[in-house]
Each structure stands twice: as structure tokens, then as C-alpha cells.
Amino acid sequence: MNIAAVNALPYEDFVDILGNVVEKCPIITAAVWSGRPFLSLAALEAAISEFIDALPESGKEGILRCHPDLAGRDLQSGSLTRESHEEQAGSGMGALNSGEASRMARLNQEYKGRFGFPFVICARMHDKENILRQLSKRCQNERALERARGIEEVKKICHLRLQSLVLTANRL
Ligand SMILES: NC(=O)NC1=NC(=O)NC1=O
Numbered sequence: 001m002n003i004a005a006v007n008a009l010p011y012e013d014f015v016d017i018l019g020n021v022v023e024k025c026p027i028i029t030a031a032v033w034s035g036r037p038f039l040s041l042a043a044l045e046a047a048i049s050e051f052i053d054a055l056p057e058s059g060k061e062g063i064l065r066c067h068p069d070l071a072g073r074d075l076q077s078g079s080l081t082r083e084s085h086e087e088q089a090g091s092g093m094g095a096l097n098s099g100e101a102s103r104m105a106r107l108n109q110e111y112k113g114r115f116g117f118p119f120v121i122c123a124r125m126h127d128k129e130n131i132l133r134q135l136s137k138r139c140q141n142e143r144a145l146e147r148a149r150g151i152e153e154v155k156k157i158c159h160l161r162l163q164s165l166v167l168t169a170n171r172l
Contacts, residue, residue, distance in 0.1 A: 007037040021161045024066040064117035064150045092128035122156035
């Protein structure tokens with residue numbers, strides 16, 4: 001699907017196809033539809049990024065809270081979205097040994113208890129060792145820094161999801 005096909009989508013299809021580029025936040029996709037025609041995929045991505053950047057802190061934290069924990073209960077119960085499942089499986093989150101799994105659960109709990117939103121990282125860009133290392137390190141940061149870091153990671157996840165949806169999808 002090329003950018004011309006994206007621009008031609010009625011908003012129902014635009015949201016249906018691209019609504020999960022930011023995990024469980026279709027409102028972002030629905031909002032940026034008004035900005036079409038986009039000159040390029042990068043321009044669409046920039047519109048999403050600008051929408052997120054313009055949100056108040058509570059909105060940014062709300063986006064982070066829509067993300068399932070890595071190796072968390074959604075993975076265990078099989079209720080991850082298609083994209084999250086691919087990302088988590090790809091980074092080895094489904095193949096942790098018991099020590100890694102309990103360390104992940106403990107650190108996720110510690111992170112959430114400290115910040116009030118979950119640890120978010122672009123799983124496709126890391127293996128399980130590095131995810132554990134990042135989680136342990138980032139637990140020590142300040143809230144404002146972690147809110148910003150989490151949103152940066154959300155944008156990386158969005159970039160990769162858009163690439164795979166638009167550049168490879170032949171749904172149209
Ligand atoms: N808490 C998270 O970072 N979740 C995730 N990161 C990804 O890349 N996919 C997820 O589900």
C-alpha cells in the first residue's frame with residue numbers, strides 16, 4: 001500500500017488499518033486523518049508524533065498505560081494484540097526461563113509502583129538480555145525522564161508498525 005492509497009482511505013478504513021500503530025490508542029490515528037493528504041509515510045509519522053507531543057503529561061502517561069507489560073499477564077493469557085505479540089515473541093519475551101521471568105515481573109512491578117505507568121521499550125530493537133538491563137537501569141530515573149523515554153519508545157514502535165503496515169501490506 002503506498003502513501004497515495006493511504007490518503008485515499010475513508011476514515012473508517014484508515015482507523016481500521018492503522019488504528020493500532022500506537023498500542024490501543026486508535027484516537028491518535030483517527031485524529032491525524034484530518035491532516036491528509038500526507039506527502040509521505042514520514043509526514044504521516046510526523047503528524048502522529050506532533051499529536052503525541054502536544055498532549056499534556058496526563059495524556060502521555062495515558063498512552064504509556066495502554067501498553068501491555070513485557071512478558072506480563074497479557075502475554076501469559078494470550079490476549080496481546082497481533083502487533084504486540086509479534087514484538088514480544090520476537091524479542092524472546094515468550095521464552096524466558098523462570099529466573100528471567102520472575103526478575104522481569106519484579107522489575108516491572110517496581111517500575112510501575114515508582115512511576116504509575118509501565119516500562120515501555122521498542123522490543124523489536126532489543127533482545128531479552130538488553131530489555132532486562134534497560135528495565136533495571138531505567139527504574140532509577142526520575143518520573144519526567146521516564147515519561148519522555150517511554151514516549152520516545154512509543155514513537156519507535158509506531159515507526160516500525162507503520163513501516164510493516166504500509167510498505168508491505170497489500171490489503172488494498
Ligand atoms: N511494555 C512494552 O514495552 N510493551 C511493548 N513493547 C513493544 O515493542 N511491544 C510491546 O507490547
